[in-house]
Each structure stands twice: as structure tokens, then as C-alpha cells.
Amino acid sequence: MVEPRPTLRAMAKAPVLTPRADDFPRWYQDLVGKAELADNGPVRGTMVVRPYGYGLWERMQQEVDARIKAAGAQNAYFPLFIPQSYLTKEAEHVEGFAPELAVVTHGGGKELEEPVVVRPTSETIVNDYFSKWVQSYRDLPLLINQWANVVRWELRPRVFLRTTEFLWQEGHTAHATYEDARDYASRIHQEVYADFLQNVLAMDVVPGRKTARERFAGAINTLTLEGMMGDGKALQLTTSHELGQNFAKAFETRYLSKDGREEYVWQTSWGSTTRMVGALVMMHGDDDGLRVPPRLAPVQVVVVAVKGDDAVLDTVRGIGDRLKTAGVRVHVDDRTDTPFGRRAVDWELKGVPVRIEVGPRDVESGTAVLVRRVTGTKEPTPIGALSEILPTVLEDDQALLLAQSRERRTDRTVEVTTVEEAAEAASTGWARIAWETLGVEGEAILAEQGVTVRCLVAADGSVPESDDQPGNIAVVARAY
Amino acid sequence: MVEPRPTLRAMAKAPVLTPRADDFPRWYQDLVGKAELADNGPVRGTMVVRPYGYGLWERMQQEVDARIKAAGAQNAYFPLFIPQSYLTKEAEHVEGFAPELAVVTHGGGKELEEPVVVRPTSETIVNDYFSKWVQSYRDLPLLINQWANVVRWELRPRVFLRTTEFLWQEGHTAHATYEDARDYASRIHQEVYADFLQNVLAMDVVPGRKTARERFAGAINTLTLEGMMGDGKALQLTTSHELGQNFAKAFETRYLSKDGREEYVWQTSWGSTTRMVGALVMMHGDDDGLRVPPRLAPVQVVVVAVKGDDAVLDTVRGIGDRLKTAGVRVHVDDRTDTPFGRRAVDWELKGVPVRIEVGPRDVESGTAVLVRRVTGTKEPTPIGALSEILPTVLEDDQALLLAQSRERRTDRTVEVTTVEEAAEAASTGWARIAWETLGVEGEAILAEQGVTVRCLVAADGSVPESDDQPGNIAVVARAY
Structure with missing residues (x-):
């Protein structure tokens, strides 16, 4: 009898990490x-x-x-x-x-x-x-x-x-x-x-x-x-x-x-x-762990043997060799003495961009499961097509992370006109306020509340040539 | 009138470095x-x-x-x-x-x-x-x-x-x-x-x-x-x-x-x-400076413009580009506001393995002077042939440095049979003495004279598995 492959959700009785919403630090x-x-x-x-x-x-x-x-x-x-x-x-x-x-x-x-x-x-x-x-x-x-x-x-x-x-x-x-x-x-x-x-x-x-x-x-x-x-x-x-x-x-x-x-x-x-x-x-990072941008990742793709069958091991090593030749930074996970579910959770935690899972049935069908860390999607994929598909997948996920980062910043930045509004906005995100309005006095008031001027930007988004260049906007936030 | 190109010897009125034979430190x-x-x-x-x-x-x-x-x-x-x-x-x-x-x-x-x-x-x-x-x-x-x-x-x-x-x-x-x-x-x-x-x-x-x-x-x-x-x-x-x-x-x-x-x-x-x-x-190193082995050298070949003519500068940059394409670590020296002789002495000091010198006459004749740091030879060489010749030249000089290093060690190592001979030999080179003869007592006597057992080697040159393995030879020397 073939055992059903355990899924990550089924494995994880309790969350691996404290959820971000509960306690970010x-x-x-x-x-x-x-x-x-x-x-x-x-x-x-x-x-x-x-x-x-x-x-x-x-x-x-x-x-x-x-x-x-x-x-x-x-x-x-x-x-x-x-x-x-x-x-x-x-x-x-x-x-x-x-x-x-x-x-x-x-x-x-x-x-x-x-x-x-x-x-x-x-x-x-x-x-x-x-x-x-x-x-x-x-x-x-x-x-x-x-x-x-x-x-x-x-x-x-x-x-x-x-x-x-x-x-x-x-x-x-x-x-x-x-x-x-x-x-x-x-x-x-x-x-x-x-x-x-x-x-x-x-x-x-x-x-x-x-x-x-x-x-x-x-x-x-x-x-x-x-x-x-x-x-x-x-x-x-x-x-x-x-x-x-x-x-x-x-x-x-x-x-x-x-x-x-x-x-x-x-x-x-x-x-x-x-x-x-x-x-x-x-x-x-998200509640499952880190998400490493593909262009940075020391390991861009991990090829995981679900079980220690000879056919599976041969297949994962073959995929590893071909991806390496294709210029992908790849790691083959053949530590089948550790349960598959634990290894999968570990790769999620470490944020490796793409996981390719290969079990005995996958070898028979000539497919592997391609799991994308950024999108969370799992797609059965023909093994022969991996070398061609992966560079595009990695670049897509790179772009997606940047877009998500931009979206967060845009969504959580507000334009304000008073020192009080700036302090209020800094409890959930960033505020933008005219530097002429804030000034060094306003900056000192915010500082007492743990809010700082992160930087001054010019009206057109460029870097101002002086603090008092007309039109300067102060970006105000709590900071690490 | 074309001025004769100054030679290194003519430039160097006094030695750049204290000669090794005078005072090595x-x-x-x-x-x-x-x-x-x-x-x-x-x-x-x-x-x-x-x-x-x-x-x-x-x-x-x-x-x-x-x-x-x-x-x-x-x-x-x-x-x-x-x-x-x-x-x-x-x-x-x-x-x-x-x-x-x-x-x-x-x-x-x-x-x-x-x-x-x-x-x-x-x-x-x-x-x-x-x-x-x-x-x-x-x-x-x-x-x-x-x-x-x-x-x-x-x-x-x-x-x-x-x-x-x-x-x-x-x-x-x-x-x-x-x-x-x-x-x-x-x-x-x-x-x-x-x-x-x-x-x-x-x-x-x-x-x-x-x-x-x-x-x-x-x-x-x-x-x-x-x-x-x-x-x-x-x-x-x-x-x-x-x-x-x-x-x-x-x-x-x-x-x-x-x-x-x-x-x-x-x-x-x-x-x-x-x-x-x-x-x-x-x-x-020698009395003119360092000699860097080509496989290590951050700069394997320096292409030196003798003068700041446009034709010379074009030529050295062209040579630089072609050598870079050929996989050579190359630097183009076009600082012609510094006298050629001073730059040549500087590259000798720094031990760059190969210097290619290009002056106005070289551009006309389509040759450059190839100067090898290890051998000291200077050969007019067709510019078109450089990319092909240089990898071999570099490998030859790499091998030559290793051979010189081996020759010195062989020449200056003597086989001795007493502690006194070992101490004497260590004033000019290394001594090899049976560890059974020297022993920890002999080692202590040598140590008082600033001579140490650098290591024990087995009779066949391999690394012994213990200090008292029969046939061990002590290599004895003064050391930094």
C-alpha cells in the first residue's frame, strides 16, 4: 500500500513560529x-x-x-x-x-x-x-x-x-x-x-x-x-x-x-x-519562515528525495546535476533518514525559493512537485522541463517579492499635515509631512515619543541637496 | 629625434632595496x-x-x-x-x-x-x-x-x-x-x-x-x-x-x-x-622586489604605455581587452604622467609576472616588449601573438618558481648525525637528523641555541603516525 504523502499543514500541529500578528519581535x-x-x-x-x-x-x-x-x-x-x-x-x-x-x-x-x-x-x-x-x-x-x-x-x-x-x-x-x-x-x-x-x-x-x-x-x-x-x-x-x-x-x-x-x-x-x-x-519573512529572493539565495532550488528508494535518489541527483549545469544554485536533499515532513518544514523555514519534491510515484510518472516559497503554489511538473522552466520561475518570484515590498510601503504610508498626525501614523506605518511644517522643533517633539525623521526627500522623490531645500518632505516612522 | 628608451639599470642609480645578501631582514x-x-x-x-x-x-x-x-x-x-x-x-x-x-x-x-x-x-x-x-x-x-x-x-x-x-x-x-x-x-x-x-x-x-x-x-x-x-x-x-x-x-x-x-x-x-x-x-622575492606566482597574481600581466601618444594608448587598451577576453588577469598602465622608468621599477617591485611594454616604435612595428619577472628576459613579441603565447609563459614561470624553491631547499639541507652538526647546519639552512639520535634531550639543547625541530618526517617522506615511529627524521632549523 502506498502511504499518502504527508502535507505540511497536516504535519504542523502547532505553528513552527510565533505568528507575526501575535508578537512580531x-x-x-x-x-x-x-x-x-x-x-x-x-x-x-x-x-x-x-x-x-x-x-x-x-x-x-x-x-x-x-x-x-x-x-x-x-x-x-x-x-x-x-x-x-x-x-x-x-x-x-x-x-x-x-x-x-x-x-x-x-x-x-x-x-x-x-x-x-x-x-x-x-x-x-x-x-x-x-x-x-x-x-x-x-x-x-x-x-x-x-x-x-x-x-x-x-x-x-x-x-x-x-x-x-x-x-x-x-x-x-x-x-x-x-x-x-x-x-x-x-x-x-x-x-x-x-x-x-x-x-x-x-x-x-x-x-x-x-x-x-x-x-x-x-x-x-x-x-x-x-x-x-x-x-x-x-x-x-x-x-x-x-x-x-x-x-x-x-x-x-x-x-x-x-x-x-x-x-x-x-x-x-x-x-x-x-x-x-x-x-x-x-x-x-512570513509565518512559515524566511523567503529568500532568488538572486541572493545561496540555495535557489532544493531537490528533495521524499523516500530513500534507489530510483528516487538517482532521479533527484540527476535533476541536481542538470540544474547545476543550467547555472542554478542547487542543493540535493537526500537525507532520507530524517522524515520528509520535517525536512520540508525546514526548507520552508530557511526560505529556499523553490523546492522540487520527488517520491516513488513521481519517478514512475516522470513528474516532480514544484513548490514555490513565495507564492506557496505546488504544481506537478515534467522532470524534463525543469531546467527550462526554473530560471523564469526564479525571476518571477524575485519580481514578486519586490512588488510585495513596494505594495506594503505604499499601503502603509500616509500623507499628514500636523505633528500629531505624524505620531499617530507612526504607530502602524510611515508618515510623510512637509519639512517646513515639521522642522527641527517638530522633529524633537516626535523624538520624545520614539518617532524619528528617517530621511528628507525632495518633492520629485530625489535626494535633496540641503535640509532646507524648498518642498522637502520628511519621512517619519518608528525605527529599529 | 626619438629618445632612446631608458633601461631599468640606467634608471636605478642606487638599489631600490637593501640587497638580500647585505641584510635579509x-x-x-x-x-x-x-x-x-x-x-x-x-x-x-x-x-x-x-x-x-x-x-x-x-x-x-x-x-x-x-x-x-x-x-x-x-x-x-x-x-x-x-x-x-x-x-x-x-x-x-x-x-x-x-x-x-x-x-x-x-x-x-x-x-x-x-x-x-x-x-x-x-x-x-x-x-x-x-x-x-x-x-x-x-x-x-x-x-x-x-x-x-x-x-x-x-x-x-x-x-x-x-x-x-x-x-x-x-x-x-x-x-x-x-x-x-x-x-x-x-x-x-x-x-x-x-x-x-x-x-x-x-x-x-x-x-x-x-x-x-x-x-x-x-x-x-x-x-x-x-x-x-x-x-x-x-x-x-x-x-x-x-x-x-x-x-x-x-x-x-x-x-x-x-x-x-x-x-x-x-x-x-x-x-x-x-x-x-x-x-x-x-x-x-629577489633584490628587485617581489615575484608573484602567476596562478596567485591579482595582476598577471601589466600592459604599460611607454608614452601618452594616442596610438600607444589605443594599442595598450586593445591588448588589455584581448587578454581579458583570453582569461588573463590584466591591468593597463596608462598613467603616462608618471615617468615610464619609475612605473617599470614599481611593477618589478610588485612582482607582476609579465610586463608588456608598448612605445611609439612598437606600435609602428606591431611588436611589444614582453618582460618576464621570473626569468628577467625581454623579448620583442608580435602584438597579435600575445593572447596565444601568454598562458604558456605564465604556466612556465609558475613551474620555474616552484623548481627554484625546491632547488634551494635541496641545496641547503644537509644530513647530519650529531646535535652539534645539526646546530652548525642551521646557521645556513636545514639539517636532517635521525629522531632516535636527537630525541627530546637533543631538541632541548638545540632550543637553547634558537634552533627548533620544524617537524618529524618518516623515512619515505610521509607524515609519521607517532613521534617515536622507527626511522623518523627530525628536520631542524632556525625559524621565523
Whole structure:
């Protein structure tokens, strides 16, 4: 007798995750743990990124790194340890970071003469070297990036979103003119970050300019990309800063211009972090788990053997080989000593875009069940047609995730005209309010209620050139 | 009038680097600085890896990472900060690492209740999680790798070779049986490290087993690959450890076996570091600079415009495009505002395997000068033939570097029969002496003179299964 194949619904007596509608933060924690993305570390606020979570980060790194290199920057590596005195050279910078520093006081069994801080970001130490490397206008622009860990002591840590140690890339550049620095910050913002977030992570993001209150400590302008999470809150995804000449003056980073004058360089810095893994969860996850956009997915298609029959195993391995040849990132799940239902739930949790299930009857009929994580549909599909069909399915699901992300943001954003309405709207989504109406006073009132101006956008949706450019709109929300 | 093209010899009034024969350590420092590989960091013992040096490391990472993944391990990330109490759980481990620790005592503006150490290596924190993740034999083997920075306070730092902070990969695995762990350590040693060092870095290396004295703190066996540097000294390139059940017992890392018993896992760990960049310099460098093996080189071929004529620039760009299409990693040097001679010296210093020089006369004659870094030869070559010729040239030079490395080691290794002869031989190269003759007493006598047993090898060149396996030979040398 052939046993009926268990369905996911029948297997799941209780929901695998706390439903989002019941408790969104707990759903997030459940998902991160059960999809094996990360665990909390033993030192408060640190995290252990598990192989599946790290696989997502590795793919993000590949995609971001390729875009950074295309924008002309080269990778390098600066030390983890920064002399404490460096931090104090740029006044706003030290004020911003002092409360978050981890300090090494002992090394090699002795107390250190000068304590060293574990880098919270590298502007200071980078400038120390830029001031040595840059001599003349011929050395500019100097375009450097590094992939590294940084430490900012977190009082209210949350895995991926706000961790004491996180992984990131930080770009640091020096330019001959204000215009060149401004244009490069804008180029990174658009060609690296916005392109990656929209076209790989399938995230609808709002590009804008931070208000003076929300700017990076030491910057003259901060460009941001803000995304709306599943609960209507905002998350800052990446930032690109114009640093002006603030660090150049603090560290004497000067160059000899074409006409023989000593000039301070103009600088930028810009970063993206493991926070994007958390954003992926909160942007695309549902009550069954994560949904990974196909262009990002380390595993785009998993081919699952329902049972351990030789014929089934031969078939799944054959499908795996053919899909690999067709350029699909594929994994063959032949762990038939684990019940099929448990494995299926696990792949749903991990959000692999397409699952191809093959049982003994499927082998006989020459079909397999194609399950799409994004749409939830299950279709019997001729095995011979899979290699041809899948690239289209994957691209369709990629587009669908982006459309869903856009729809949420559109649906949950309201236009308001008073500070009170803005605060009210921020309890369920985002508000847009004229910056002339809100102003720094209104911004301060909202801040008391935990609501912030995520960014300023121009009336035509572009990034404003100044805070007080006429027509600026403030996008207002609660944020992670 | 056509000016004669300046030659390198004519340009170089004084040697660019201190000659190796005069002062090898100073030559090394000169080269690392002038080839723009790295600078010393502001905190003693740290380093800034500059873009060209980091480019070498990135290529090493790519090649090692691909081999690690082929051996079935997955990347993950464990925290930088480890509670101090973890280190003390494995007795030999803490004894080995305690003198080198950097300790964070303050975080977020407060003194910490328990100080945390900056990881010197991750066996302890990894085991804390392995003990949670491993339940049954089904979870084994568990094969994890991480790319990370580690800190070991160095009293006598030397850039790349011995730095307070360095970059590395560290693999950590858990297995059901002693045999499985032993075989996996051996597999990594051979298929990842020996294969990479010989076939990519073109380094002749001696595989062997560390004596009890030289083993990793906490291991029951350490496999090593030792290379002979340009001055005859030895450098340990990679190590692969069998950890037995030492950490498993300290951290209660147990699994339920097939027959229902609780068993401790058997473990391995293994690493390779930015030290390999230093080894590359000392293994292949000459008095003109670095010589990068073509299979590693981030830039295999540089196409240099001698002058800024339009015809020359068109030609070099055309050559660049065609070589790129042919799969060569190529860079076009069209910075003709810098004198040709200075650029040529710079490419020699950086050790780019092949330089193709194109001047106005070359464009007319349809030839270019092909300069090989390894052989030093300069040959006029038809431009149309470059794409066809170059892959062979690159492979020849790769093989030549490996042959030179092997020849040096063979020439400078002597067979000896007494401890005195071994010490004497170590002043210029390596000695091989029967381990039965040397023994732990002889090893201690040599150690007093700064000479160490780099490894034990079996009579047939294989890696011995124990220190006292009959016929073992000790390879003895001074080492970095």
C-alpha cells in the first residue's frame, strides 16, 4: 500500500513560529533561531552567525563587493585596535562614539601605557594613513574599502539588527574637491547600495538625506536608504556620508594641488552591515519562515528525495546535476533518514525559493512537485522541463517579492499635515509631512515619543541637496 | 629625434632595496614598504594591509576557501569576544595562550563584571556552541570554518610574519570517531594546504608532524607544512591539529551514538594566515622586489604605455581587452604622467609576472616588449601573438618558481648525525637528523641555541603516525 504523502499543514500541529500578528519581535527571534541563522553569543550583545545565516551574508558580500570594485574602490585592511587618543581628534566623532566603546587596558599580561579602543568605525585610523599616503593631486581620488568586524557596546542588543560586534564593509575615500567627494558618495549610494538592495535583496527602499539630528558623527551630509519592515517600522539599511574636511583637518590630510597649493582633501565614508540579514527576515519573512529572493539565495532550488528508494535518489541527483549545469544554485536533499515532513518544514523555514519534491510515484510518472516559497503554489511538473522552466520561475518570484515590498510601503504610508498626525501614523506605518511644517522643533517633539525623521526627500522623490531645500518632505516612522 | 628608451639599470642609480645578501631582514622590510604591501599600525605589532598586499591575500582567500568548501566545510562566524573563564577550561590551552591575550575591561563606559578576551583562536567558544548543536551521530561530522581576525600580543612583532592582530581562516570540526577526525585533519593538510601552497603559491614545502614540544596548546597531534625562506630559515606555513577529546571533555561536547550511548566527539582545528603574504616575499622575492606566482597574481600581466601618444594608448587598451577576453588577469598602465622608468621599477617591485611594454616604435612595428619577472628576459613579441603565447609563459614561470624553491631547499639541507652538526647546519639552512639520535634531550639543547625541530618526517617522506615511529627524521632549523 502506498502511504499518502504527508502535507505540511497536516504535519504542523502547532505553528513552527510565533505568528507575526501575535508578537512580531518574538516571531523574529523564533525565525532567526529555528532557521539556524544565528545564536546569541556568550558576551552580551554578540552573536554567532551559523552556516546558513553566514551563507546569506557571503552572497551579500559577493554582490556588494563586485559593485564596490566596479565603482573603482580597492579593498585593504586597517587594524582592529585604535589608540584612544585618535578618537578625540574629531570633536563630534568622539562625542558620538565614546559611550559605545570597548576598551582594551591589558595586553600580553601587562597594563598598557595607553588604552586602545576596539574600532567602532575606522575614520580616524584611516585618516592617519591617508595623511601619509596622499601627497599630490595625482594620488587622488583615493578609494579604499574594507570588510571587517566592528564593536559598539549595545544596551538593547537584538541579533543582526543591533549587536555589540557586527560585520560590515566600510568605504573611505579622499578627493581633491567638494564636488568630487559629493558625487562619489552619491554614486556609492545609488550604484552600489540602492542597486543591490532593490535588484538583489528585492527590497523597496526610500533614498533620502538624514536631518542634522540623525547624521553620522563627523559628517556634513548622510545619505540613507530606508526600508519598511513587516510590522510597518523603518530600518536604515545603508548610509553614505560626506565628511567634508572635518577628518582631513583633524588629521592633517593634505595634498599639493596642480597649481602648487597645500589643500585639505574632501572625504566620504559609507557602510553596509550584517544588519541586512535581519532586514531580509523582517522584510520578506512570513509565518512559515524566511523567503529568500532568488538572486541572493545561496540555495535557489532544493531537490528533495521524499523516500530513500534507489530510483528516487538517482532521479533527484540527476535533476541536481542538470540544474547545476543550467547555472542554478542547487542543493540535493537526500537525507532520507530524517522524515520528509520535517525536512520540508525546514526548507520552508530557511526560505529556499523553490523546492522540487520527488517520491516513488513521481519517478514512475516522470513528474516532480514544484513548490514555490513565495507564492506557496505546488504544481506537478515534467522532470524534463525543469531546467527550462526554473530560471523564469526564479525571476518571477524575485519580481514578486519586490512588488510585495513596494505594495506594503505604499499601503502603509500616509500623507499628514500636523505633528500629531505624524505620531499617530507612526504607530502602524510611515508618515510623510512637509519639512517646513515639521522642522527641527517638530522633529524633537516626535523624538520624545520614539518617532524619528528617517530621511528628507525632495518633492520629485530625489535626494535633496540641503535640509532646507524648498518642498522637502520628511519621512517619519518608528525605527529599529 | 626619438629618445632612446631608458633601461631599468640606467634608471636605478642606487638599489631600490637593501640587497638580500647585505641584510635579509632589512631587505624584507624595504620590500614590504616599497611594494606597498603593508605599513606598521599605530598600536605596536599591528599592521595596515595596503590594497596591493590585500589583493594578494584576497586571491589566497579565494583559493583556500574553494578548497575548504570542496572538503565539505561551511563558513560561519563566532564572536571576537570570549569570556575570560572559557580560556581556562582546557588546561594546556590556557597555559599556551594566557601570556598573549588582549583583555577588554571596559565596555559602554563601564567596567565589565567579567573581563573578556579578544580571541587568540576560537576552540573554546566554538566548543561552547558545538556542545549545543551536536545531539546525535546524525549531526556529525560537523565541519565549520571561519575567516576572521585574531589577536596575540607579540613581543617581537614583524609585519605579516608575527603581528599582534592577523587575519586567518580557522577550521573547527567534530567527528564521531578518532579515525574520522584523524583522516579529516590529514585531508585538510593535503588537499587544502599542501595543494594550495605547492600549486598556487609555487612553494616547495615539507609536510610533517610536530614534536610534543612544538604542538598546538591542547592538541594531541599537529601536522605542519614548513617552507625554506630565501635566507635558509624555516617558516611554518599552515597547521592542522587533531584535538582528540580534550576540548570535548572541557566543554561537554557529546553525542548519542547509533547504539544509544553518550560519547565525546573527536575534534580537529586548522588554520592559515596573512603570514603567507610574508612567506611569499621571503620565498620568491629577489633584490628587485617581489615575484608573484602567476596562478596567485591579482595582476598577471601589466600592459604599460611607454608614452601618452594616442596610438600607444589605443594599442595598450586593445591588448588589455584581448587578454581579458583570453582569461588573463590584466591591468593597463596608462598613467603616462608618471615617468615610464619609475612605473617599470614599481611593477618589478610588485612582482607582476609579465610586463608588456608598448612605445611609439612598437606600435609602428606591431611588436611589444614582453618582460618576464621570473626569468628577467625581454623579448620583442608580435602584438597579435600575445593572447596565444601568454598562458604558456605564465604556466612556465609558475613551474620555474616552484623548481627554484625546491632547488634551494635541496641545496641547503644537509644530513647530519650529531646535535652539534645539526646546530652548525642551521646557521645556513636545514639539517636532517635521525629522531632516535636527537630525541627530546637533543631538541632541548638545540632550543637553547634558537634552533627548533620544524617537524618529524618518516623515512619515505610521509607524515609519521607517532613521534617515536622507527626511522623518523627530525628536520631542524632556525625559524621565523
